[in-house]
Amino acid sequence: MHGLWRGRLQVTLAMLPAWIIVIGVFIGAMIWTFVISMTNSRLIPIYKFNFFDQYVRLMNQDAWLVSVGNLVVFGVLFILVCLVLGFLMAVMMDQKIRAESLFRTIFLYPYAMSFVVTGLVWQWVLNPTFGIQATMRSWGFDNFVFDWIVRPDRAIFVLVLAAVWQGSGLVMAILLAGLRGVDEDLWKATKVDGIAKWRVYTSIVLPIIAPMAATATVLLSVSVVKAYDLVVALTGGGPGNATEVPAKFVMENLFERQNVALANAGAIMMLAAVVVIATPIYYARRYMAQKAAG
Amino acid sequence: MRVINKALASAAAVAICTVSGVAQAQPTEVIHWWTSKAESAGIKVIADAFNQSGGEWKDEAVAGASAAKTAAINRIVGGNAPDAAQFSMGADINNLVESGLLANLDTVAQAGNWSQVIPATVMSAITRDGHIYAVPVQLQATNFLFASKAALDKVGATMPKTWDEFFATGDKLRTAGIVPYAQAGDRDVWFMNTFAAVLASVGGVDGWKQFTGPKGADYVHSDAFKPVAEILARLPKYADSGVSGRQWNVTNQMILKGEAGFFIMGGWAIGEIVAAGKKPGEDVLCSIAPNNAPAVVNGDVWAMPVKGDNLTEAQKKLAELTTSLEVQSKFTTAMGSLPIRTGVDASRYNACAAAGASAIEKGNSVAALMIPFSPEKVGALGAELKVLWAKPDAKPDDYVTAVAGVLEKY
Numbered sequence: 001m002h003g004l005w006r007g008r009l010q011v012t013l014a015m016l017p018a019w020i021i022v023i024g025v026f027i028g029a030m031i032w033t034f035v036i037s038m039t040n041s042r043l044i045p046i047y048k049f050n051f052f053d054q055y056v057r058l059m060n061q062d063a064w065l066v067s068v069g070n071l072v073v074f075g076v077l078f079i080l081v082c083l084v085l086g087f088l089m090a091v092m093m094d095q096k097i098r099a100e101s102l103f104r105t106i107f108l109y110p111y112a113m114s115f116v117v118t119g120l121v122w123q124w125v126l127n128p129t130f131g132i133q134a135t136m137r138s139w140g141f142d143n144f145v146f147d148w149i150v151r152p153d154r155a156i157f158v159l160v161l162a163a164v165w166q167g168s169g170l171v172m173a174i175l176l177a178g179l180r181g182v183d184e185d186l187w188k189a190t191k192v193d194g195i196a197k198w199r200v201y202t203s204i205v206l207p208i209i210a211p212m213a214a215t216a217t218v219l220l221s222v223s224v225v226k227a228y229d230l231v232v233a234l235t236g237g238g239p240g241n242a243t244e245v246p247a248k249f250v251m252e253n254l255f256e257r258q259n260v261a262l263a264n265a266g267a268i269m270m271l272a273a274v275v276v277i278a279t280p281i282y283y284a285r286r287y288m289a290q291k292a293a294g
Numbered sequence: 295m296r297v298i299n300k301a302l303a304s305a306a307a308v309a310i311c312t313v314s315g316v317a318q319a320q321p322t323e324v325i326h327w328w329t330s331k332a333e334s335a336g337i338k339v340i341a342d343a344f345n346q347s348g349g350e351w352k353d354e355a356v357a358g359a360s361a362a363k364t365a366a367i368n369r370i371v372g373g374n375a376p377d378a379a380q381f382s383m384g385a386d387i388n389n390l391v392e393s394g395l396l397a398n399l400d401t402v403a404q405a406g407n408w409s410q411v412i413p414a415t416v417m418s419a420i421t422r423d424g425h426i427y428a429v430p431v432q433l434q435a436t437n438f439l440f441a442s443k444a445a446l447d448k449v450g451a452t453m454p455k456t457w458d459e460f461f462a463t464g465d466k467l468r469t470a471g472i473v474p475y476a477q478a479g480d481r482d483v484w485f486m487n488t489f490a491a492v493l494a495s496v497g498g499v500d501g502w503k504q505f506t507g508p509k510g511a512d513y514v515h516s517d518a519f520k521p522v523a524e525i526l527a528r529l530p531k532y533a534d535s536g537v538s539g540r541q542w543n544v545t546n547q548m549i550l551k552g553e554a555g556f557f558i559m560g561g562w563a564i565g566e567i568v569a570a571g572k573k574p575g576e577d578v579l580c581s582i583a584p585n586n587a588p589a590v591v592n593g594d595v596w597a598m599p600v601k602g603d604n605l606t607e608a609q610k611k612l613a614e615l616t617t618s619l620e621v622q623s624k625f626t627t628a629m630g631s632l633p634i635r636t637g638v639d640a641s642r643y644n645a646c647a648a649a650g651a652s653a654i655e656k657g658n659s660v661a662a663l664m665i666p667f668s669p670e671k672v673g674a675l676g677a678e679l680k681v682l683w684a685k686p687d688a689k690p691d692d693y694v695t696a697v698a699g700v701l702e703k704y
Binding site: 042043044045046063123127128129130147149150152155234235236237238239240241242252253255256257258259 | 360363364367371386389390393395473479480481482534535536537538539540548668669670673674677680681682683684685
């Protein structure tokens, strides 16, 4: 008994710093953000409350509504393409090829680059005046056009392109680990039954690595909501506001436009959106796990 | 007994050391964002003058204007304020003044006779409710029209004196395969800058006063503003397709290499031109936009956070030195910027800076939009202009509606 109690105390003490940080910093900062978003603060926090005024102003701003729309388009495309591409790359790597570590390094390397570097490099590559378009034209293809980065209707796809380049390596690594975990006997059984390899992957292996795919999706979603440095480096908000995202809106209002309260309202809206999406998924998974157990 | 004596002796020694430590003056901390090569040389002028007159300069450079302002504000609000912090001239410091966080500089201004030597536009930008709350450090003209001499020579043109000439030369440049007008597109503020240049050159000092006055929206809807909207709607067609996301110094390179004909940018571009080994005035021609436009002037100031009841000695010294004739001459020459007072020796200025200085001396200057307008208003204006630039079929009326909307809303 005494030993058990001592063990519990040690565990609690070890976890204490982490708990203090979570409660004090994360939750405390969230509460403070919410409080400020209900005030009239401009540059400096002033505790003069005007409640949901800032949220009303936010919803009336074209810039905010456009940026939310852009985020949805970017997020859905980015996650889908990353998952598909990552899965295909993992399947390729799973074929027991030679120089597998070399390929893995190459595919995973972009993830080592920060979003800022990614955005900047892709911006220079895709700029029509001295990027791909100019190079192809100097090689003789006079009518080659690839100016998606400056077209308001296509700029968001350029954002997806750069983000996918950066993120699909991570998905590949996660799914590859999952694929490696598939039992050898399963493969032998499918060979005995004479099932086509692609059928095995889609109908049998995919459900097995579904938890891994879920993990990858969560990681990618975090990148989507955080997307600020990529946007600033790649398009600066895009031609017009074609690639504005909520995170950029919040940062701009916090610093350059000296409007802390409005920025905080935007941040709380982003948090609310994440909670609204994540909560049903969390409860659905718990329900399915309970069903499987019981 | 011996132990007690030793203890007392060491305690006394420690006490003496601490007291002498306290008697030493704290170094003067100054936050600023002048980190590029030319800018560092400039701030060194002020630092050297400060050190020579007995002070101790502690440089707190932070790269990037937003980051530096944020650092300064965090420290001021957090209680560990620096002795001075760089801010943009004008509405930037309004919130700080309203919260009572900045010290009053009336005594220094009286002693230095600021109202006699500093132009009225600058004085009004640093005065709130009759009291002075910032030390003007330098001015910058933001509406220089730069032109690549090589490109102009190729089509046999000269610096345009009117907008019609500008567009005619632009047509000639386009047939010669040169981009007529280069625009930087990575931040909203560059579009606002171009707008300000066009407004100043069409409306002049009077039009500008009306635009920034209480009836600004009416002015925008009036006929006097129509040419501005028409020029703004025409400009995107004279630029290349790679505007969006392009940084200003990369756009500047297009002029230096002769790939583009014209460029509207502020005086900070002159530093880049010099650093690239070109001569302002010869390889790159410059003037204050067509139509003998007034110089659209913004600037930088030192904000002095409150430290006790009055200004500290160090703050007073910094304010006096920065506005002194000698430091202003050396500082603005090194920075390639414009002085905040009259009487500065402009003989060592390059051709572009000299044009700016003479415009200010003649009184042909207006305060940039970020001085009367809040940062929010300026940001919103830039954002609207950025959206309109990207619309291929934007008409002059769209510009009128968008600009008037910003003036009415904020």
